[in-house]
Amino acid sequence: MKIPSELFTRLRAVFTKPALDADFEAELAQHLEAATADGIRSGMTPVEARRQARIALGGVDQTKELHRDARGLPWLEDLARDVRFALRMLRRCPGFTVIAVLTLALGIGANTAIFSVFHGVLLRPLPYPEQDRLVFIHDWSKETPFDPVSYLNFVAWREQQQSFTTIGVARPWQFSYVGPNETERLNGAVASYDVFAAIGLAPIRGRLFTAEDDKPGAERTVVLRASLWKRLFGGRDSVIGEKIKLAGELHTVIGVLPDDFRVPLEGAELWTPISHSLTGEELQHGYRPGGLYAYARLKPGVSLESAAAHMRVLAAGLDKEHPSGGLVPMLLPLATAGAGEVRPILYLLLGAAGFVLLIACANVAGRAFDERDDWLSPRVVIIDTLFADNEFRGRNPIGQHIWTGGTPPQHDADWMEIIGVVGHINTLGPGQPSLPQVHFPIQQTIPQSMGFAVRAEREPVAVAPSLRVALREVADDLSMASVRTMDQLFASNIANQRLVVTLLGAFAALALLLAGVGLYGVVSYSVSQRTREIGIRVALGATSRSVVRMTMQQGATLAGAGLVIGLAAALALTRLLQSLLFETSPHDPGVYAVVAAGLLGVAVLACWLPARRAAKVDPVIALRAE
Secondary structure, eight states, rough: OOEEEHHHHHHHHHHHHHHHHHHHHHHHHHHHHHHHHHHHTTOOOHHHHHHHHHHHHHHHHHHHHHHHHHHOHHHHHHHHHHHHHHHHHHHOHHHHHHHHHHHHHHHHHHHHHHHHHHHIIIOOOOOOOGGEEEEEEEEESOOSSOOOHHHHHHHHHHHHSSSEEEEEEEEEEEEEEOSSSOOEEEEEEEEEEEHHHHHHHOEEEOOOOOOOTTTTOOEEEEEEEHEEEEEOOOOOOOOTTTTTTTEEEEEEEEEEEOOOOTTTTTTTOOEEGGGGGGHHHHHSOOOOOOTTTEEEEOOOTOOOHHHHHHHHHHHHHHHHHOOOOOOOOEEHHHHHHHHTTTTHHHHEEEHHHHHHHHHHOOOSSSHHHHHHOSSOOOOEEEEEEEHHHHTTTTTTTTTOOOOOOSSSSSSGGSEEEEEEEEEEOOOOOSSOOOOOOEEOOOOGGOOOOOOOOOOOSSSSGGHHHHHHHHHHHOOOOOOOOOOOOOHHHHHHHHHHHHHHHHHHHHHHHHOOOOOOOOHHHHHHHHHHHHHHHHHHHHHHHHHHHHHHHHHHHHHHHHEEEHHHHHHHHHHHHHGGGGGGGGSSOOOOOHHHHHHHHHHHHHHHHHHHHHHHHHHOOHOOOOHHHH
């Protein structure tokens, strides 16, 4: 145990330094006196004898330093000395101390906040066993890079695939729950019986779906989320086996899932087997309903790449039976699949926070739908301009017939006639891929859920109670999920972009503040160093205006050089912001002009303050300065 004992000895030497220095100086004095006495006895004069004794010892001060290094921890003593020096300097300059502390606090705080979000979205592991084997599957093509899967294809995958231990599907669904006192709209999901096994979820009460539960015609069952179980049923264990009314049908409660899972469908409060929600188009023509995605668990030893290759082979064979228009299955790690849209934003924000820390240190109508377009009339649709441009390329689409399902229908009456063209609506938000849109008359379709657009003569939110009453008068088991104004919808649609712009604006303001503080510090320090020179100039007749101009020129040179470098860097880096800009060029000259003017304004202010102080220098006091 030589190292620990030696380390302990050195640490003790650091904390007992004064006593050890005194002992060593006394010992060194004895050696010096003894060497001097030997020189005198050999015939030297006392002065020569002491000089030779000092030479023999190699210098008293050097010997002391060598002894301190040999007995202690030099790096720790140097660090303590540097800290003491820094503290003395900070006490002498409290203004600089406050600026330095605040600058570091802002930079570190911004990085900590952004990294917390980054970790929570991209790095935090899923609460499932062997999460590295969990896979999310959607269909992909160049035109529709994030398409739902076909239920028919899923059934074939489940039977023919060789890469997964389990594969299942789920999609969001809304249920109208009829309780003892009121009707409530609940967010839920429909899922195949094997999706929970694929994820690795286990119930905290009861059981989950079986293959028998997921067959058409089977007794309707439901699994509750723990929060809903506690809110509606008080967390009673006896609720298992009870029947509740959902969407007009009785369902038997068979199990309860924990609250801490994240996928599939994190916001769902209850689940029912998917077999009861499937339509004829899904089962016969391969129709792809919105939100249907697959979840799978890789077999041990099977890589994501090999599983993806095998699924593409299966898809090629299935495409002959149910043409998909070139769609192929895309496999992603489940841990990162949900962060696809925000991933580039988070990387951008993390980079922006790092830079801050570095600085710290028209609609068109042909006709609209009307009362003629009901179940007894021919099927009609209205398309948008993007659909018209992509599919008809300048030809008049009015009167043309289309089909939007899987396999084209056999009867002419099932084809849909285009009766109008309207402007394209970007429903996915700024920066998102814009997809063609087809609008159907409500009388000729059966929507899963329905939304109403109401134009109010007074505050829109104030009409919500009367809307709820009117809906209950139509049917007492109908309920509204939410009432939101168009402003609220728009705000939620651009929430990510607004957050990014707000944070980037804050970082930019912080960076501008730090740049201004830095420029002020440099110019102010230069003025303090040139106080004597300025005093001489004033004594020789220089005016206050000339002193201000001289000081401002120095700051303007620094600011101009920084502005040129910054604009060049901005031109090179703004391409990273392209995905966050909506109908705005990343090289907009107006934006660059405004930013440059703002930076010059801050630079002028940062230089003017020390320049004004320089103009007030008293030549008599300045000439006396050291």
